[in-house]
Amino acid sequence: MNSTANFPKTGKAKDPWIKPVDSLVLLYQVVVSVLILAGSLPADDKIRLVGYHILAFLALLVALWNLRNFSNAVVAFAREFYPLAVMIFFYREVGLLVHQFFDWTLDEWLFSVDEEMGKIGMRIWNLQRFYQPGRLLNEFFSIGYSFYFLLLPLSALALYFRAPLSKFRTFMFALSFTYFLHYILFIFLPAESPRFYMPGLRESLKGYWVSDWLQSVVDQNAFPGGSFPSSHIAASVICLMAFPYFGKWRFCVLFLTLMLFAGTIYGRYHYFVDVVTGLGVGLCCYFVAPWLEKKWPFIFNEEGFARERPREAFN
Numbered sequence: 001m002n003s004t005a006n007f008p009k010t011g012k013a014k015d016p017w018i019k020p021v022d023s024l025v026l027l028y029q030v031v032v033s034v035l036i037l038a039g040s041l042p043a044d045d046k047i048r049l050v051g052y053h054i055l056a057f058l059a060l061l062v063a064l065w066n067l068r069n070f071s072n073a074v075v076a077f078a079r080e081f082y083p084l085a086v087m088i089f090f091y092r093e094v095g096l097l098v099h100q101f102f103d104w105t106l107d108e109w110l111f112s113v114d115e116e117m118g119k120i121g122m123r124i125w126n127l128q129r130f131y132q133p134g135r136l137l138n139e140f141f142s143i144g145y146s147f148y149f150l151l152l153p154l155s156a157l158a159l160y161f162r163a164p165l166s167k168f169r170t171f172m173f174a175l176s177f178t179y180f181l182h183y184i185l186f187i188f189l190p191a192e193s194p195r196f197y198m199p200g201l202r203e204s205l206k207g208y209w210v211s212d213w214l215q216s217v218v219d220q221n222a223f224p225g226g227s228f229p230s231s232h233i234a235a236s237v238i239c240l241m242a243f244p245y246f247g248k249w250r251f252c253v254l255f256l257t258l259m260l261f262a263g264t265i266y267g268r269y270h271y272f273v274d275v276v277t278g279l280g281v282g283l284c285c286y287f288v289a290p291w292l293e294k295k296w297p298f299i300f301n302e303e304g305f306a307r308e309r310p311r312e313a314f315n
Contacts, residue, residue, distance in 0.1 A: 017064055017065060017067075017068035018064055019169065020169070020173050020293045020296040021083055021169065021172050021173040021176055021293075022060070022064055023296065024173060024176050024177060024180065024296075025060065025083060025086055025176065026057060026060065026061070028090070028176075028180045028183075029053045029056060029057050030057075031184070032053065032090070032093070032097075032183070032184075033049075033050045033053045033054075035097065035100065035184075035187060036049050036050055036053075036097065036100075037050060038100075039097065039100025039101055040099075040100050040101070041096070041097075041100060045096070049093065049096070056086075064079075067079055077160075080160065080168065080169070080172070081156065081160075081172075083172050083175070083176045084152065084153065084156060084172075084175075087175075087176065087179045090179070090180070090183060091179070091183065091221075091226075092221065094183045094186050094187065094223075094226060095223030095225070095226065097186075097187050098186055098187060098190045098223065098224070098225030098226065099190060099225065100187060101187065101188065102188070102190060104190070105190045105191050105192050105197070105224075105225065106189055106190065106191040106228055107191055107192050107193075107197040107198075107271075110191055110228060110271045110273050110274065111197075111198075111271065113271075113273045114271050114272050114273055117272055117273060117276075118272075120265065120272045121194065121265050121270075121271055121272045124265060124266060125194065125198075125201060125268060128205065129200065133205065135206055135207050135208060135211075136207075136208075138205040138206060138207035138211055139207035139208045139209075139210055139211050140259075141259065141262060141263040141266040141267060142205075142207050142210045142211040142214045142263065142267065143210050143256075143259065143263075144256060144258075144259025144260050144261075144262060144263035145214060145259075145260055145263030145264060145266075145267050145269065146210055146213070146214050146263075147256040147257065147259060147260050148232050148235075148236065148260050149217075151235075151236060151239050151253070151256070151257060151260070152175070152235060152239065154242075154246075154253070155171065155239040155241070155242035156168070156171065156172065156175075156242075158242045158245040158246055159171050159241065159242050159245055162245040162247075163242075163245050167241070169293075170241070170289075170290050170293055171238065171241045171242065173289055173290075173292075173293045174238050174241070174285060174286065174289035174290060174293070175235060175238050175239075177285060177289040177292065178231070178234050178235055178238050178281070178282065178285040178289065179231060179235065181281070181285065182226075182229065182231040182234060182281070183231075185228070185229065186225060186226040186227075186228075189228055190225040191225065191226075191227040191228035191271075191274070192224040192225060192227060193222075193224070193226075193227035193268075193269055193270060193271070193274075194268045194269070194270070194271060195267075195268040195269060196224040197224075201268045205267065205268075214267075218269075222269075227269075227270055227271070227274055228271075228273075228274050228277065229274055229277035229278040229280075229281045230264060230270045230274040230275050230277070230278030231278065232260065232264060232269075232270075232278065233261060233264065233270075233274075233275050233278030233279050233282060234278045234279070234281045234282030234285060235282070236257050236260060236261070236282065237278075237279060237282030237283055237285070237286055238282060238285060238286055238289075239257070240286065241286070261275060
């Protein structure tokens with residue numbers, strides 16, 4: 001397998017220096033800056049956060065411009081993968097923005113919808129309460145939910161080294177689009193999740209090493225309000241783009257992904273309706289994002305003039 005064939009031909013004018021995913025990252029920063037200014041944060045926090053976005057916006061433009069002629073494999077790799085890093089940064093920021101516009105949450109309504117859908121989550125949580133599950137079972141579902149942290153980079157790596165570069169870029173655009181959409185939805189549709197909203201579900205289920213590690217990660221990074229729809233589920237759907245490129249491991253990846261779906265409910269991280277809605281949003285993004293990437297109107301060539309993105313640039 002010759003991985004160098006997938007590195008972008010950055011020195012040619014037909015490969016624009018700002019690609020669709022780059023402009024999507026830039027656009028998100030503009031949108032979220034507007035939301036910060038329009039929200040209810042204290043003035044000092046608004047200035048600080050918007051200042052960060054202005055600096056990040058300008059730094060990204062400068063970096064993309066200066067990297068346009070680099071053909072080094074490591075630089076090319078970092079150039080293509082940086083959206084994964086900024087998604088994490090933007091997620092942490094959303095925790096500060098959840099209640100800028102609304103001081104209520106959707107949890108009561110989501111709980112009622114869950115009841116109409118068969119009380120699946122509540123049945124599982126009641127069983128955990130009255131018939132305490134064994135550590136091994138808890139560890140099993142913790143492994144499933146933790147697979148989310150591997151699924152995204154594994155999918156990106158499989159596509160980058162085994163698929164055409166255009167396929168990898170479509171995946172990265174679709175993943176970024178999915179996450180940015182969820183971040184905005186979290187601001188306007190705040191939902192705390194069962195573990196934050198319902199008494200008795202905050203305590204973690206006892207397992208072994210993976211369960212302890214997962215609980216530590218969630219405690220340090222999760223925030224009340226970013227639950228509906230489930231971005232974990234939606235992003236996992238986007239990762240289906242990489243499924244054909246996992247080779248003999250694809251069924252193992254599929255099984256672990258299904259464990260991830262189940263672990264979101266078992267671990268009290270989401271209502272059942274969060275999962276269903278995340279699945280629906282993920283499927284929509286799976287089909288809409290590649291179409292949107294092709295139609296993305298403002299891409300700049302190396303001379304900096306806006307023009308339509310040539311199809312051959314990504315082949």
